[in-house]
Amino acid sequence: MPDLEIAIEGVEPVRFAIAPLLAMKLRIRNRYPSEEIQSIMLQAQVQIETTRRLYNQREQSRMRDLFGEPERWSQTLRPMLWTQASVNVGPFIEETEADLPVFCTFDFTVAATKYFDGLEDGDIPVCLLFSGTIFYLNPQGALAIAQIPWQTEARFRIPVAEWKRMMDHYYPNSAWLALRKDVFDRLHEFKRERGIATWEQALERLLP
Secondary structure, X not given: OOOEEEEEEEEEEOOOOOOOEEEEEEEEEEOOOOOEEEEEEEEEEEEEOXXXXXXXXXXXXXXXXXXXXXXXXXXXXXXXXXXXEEEEEOOEOOEEEEEEEEEOOOEOOOHXXXXXXXXXXXXXXXXXXXXXXXXXXXXXXXXXXXXXXXXXXXXXXXXXXXHHHHHHHHOXXXXXXXXXXXXXXXXXXXXXXXXXXXXXXXXXXXXX
């Protein structure tokens, strides 16, 4: 039965996609090269390991709505589920590479977006927990199926600059904010009654 080692060797933004997308560069190795892999249906749960980095004072201030006051972080700072990702890996013998696409959002109602935007520099520690199905040829040449063990995982540190570069590419000088419908209706009425041309101008009129 195949025994897979999966490592993350890099990450880069995908420049031509319909939504912000990071490609995680995976190297997949089978410890038993005599078993020819036909395909892998690979899934990954991506977690942010928030406790594996330090935060300066400005970052601590921007994280208050996620983790509360810094004095309580020993209790409130916990790993966060970021997203689920999947990829179909093609045939290989012993070792191959694959890009795992990780879709991102710039919606500031999402905790992961608040976390990423609150970081100034450094990196984002992540852990990928893998699962899925392996289709392979056993030593007798027969097609067989195996499950990826639940303990298969890989860690990586995504540079904060890469995430910011990706969002600047897709949303230059912009941010997404979701509002309750009744609040949006009031803002829309305020904008319409005063003949204000843009949403930015409406918000600037309301801000001190």
